[in-house]
Amino acid sequence: MADHNRPAPVAAPIHDLLVHRWSPRAFDSRPVAPDxxxxxxxxxxxxxSSYNAQPWYFIVGTKDDPENYQRVFGCFVEFNQGWAKNAPVVALSVAGMKFPHNGEPNRHAYHDVxxxxxxLALEATARGLQIHQMAGISPDKARQTFAIPEGHETVAGIAIGYPGDAATLPEPLRQxxxxxxxxxxxSSFVFTGGWGKTSPIVAGK
Ligand SMILES: Cc1cc2nc3c(=O)[nH]c(=O)nc-3n(C[C@H](O)[C@H](O)[C@H](O)COP(=O)(O)O)c2cc1C
Structure with a gap:
């Protein structure tokens, strides 16, 4: 049986869940149970989330509901549709860009989404699934298809499912x-004392 693990070659010990999360493009056709x-x-x-505003929304489609699956899937760019078509669940994440408590812009909305x-990704990994997030979507199409209201922005597409066999992918993707x-x-992104000054915490790492 094909090995669907792709553990991260970590430079310091981290939780097993984090080691085993990754973004497959090959998905098994096995459905994901509703629970x-x-x-x-x-x-x-x-x-x-900032101010506990919880600015996240998810629009989900599952293959057992082909019409709504297709509506989400249709918002992915062609390249992503090429591999995401086997995922049994697809979704779009959407950010509420204003704080509900005062209507002011929420500068951290995307961060919190x-x-x-x-x-979501880590819970998936813990259950033997994986997700693959996508910038390659059409936010305009998403707004039109789902009547996403003003003050809300589509952030990313998400394919969800059990990882499948890489051999099912076309050659460049298989590699x-x-x-x-x-x-x-x-050492290139943890600083102490000034921009670009590698922190001693990670020096030489
Ligand atoms: C916000 C976001 C957007 C992404 N967009 C795409 C995409 O449009 N198409 C794609 O094939 N992968 C996409 N990816 C997957 C990344 O390429 C992948 O997460 C990265 O290469 C690291 O691999 P890993 O998640 O397996 O560790 C995206 C990931 C994130 C988090």
């Missing part, structure tokens, strides 16, 4: 699916 999906969005619900998505995972060194 499992419910838990993924419950995880998103418990993310932290991203946090909710990260929680990317199995290539070594890479990250910048912590």
């Amino acid at each position: 499992v999906l419910r838990s993924l969005f419950e995880a998103a619900r418990w993310a932290a 991203g946090q909710a998505a990260a929680y 990317r699916e199995t290539a070594p995972r890479e990250r910048r060194a912590a």
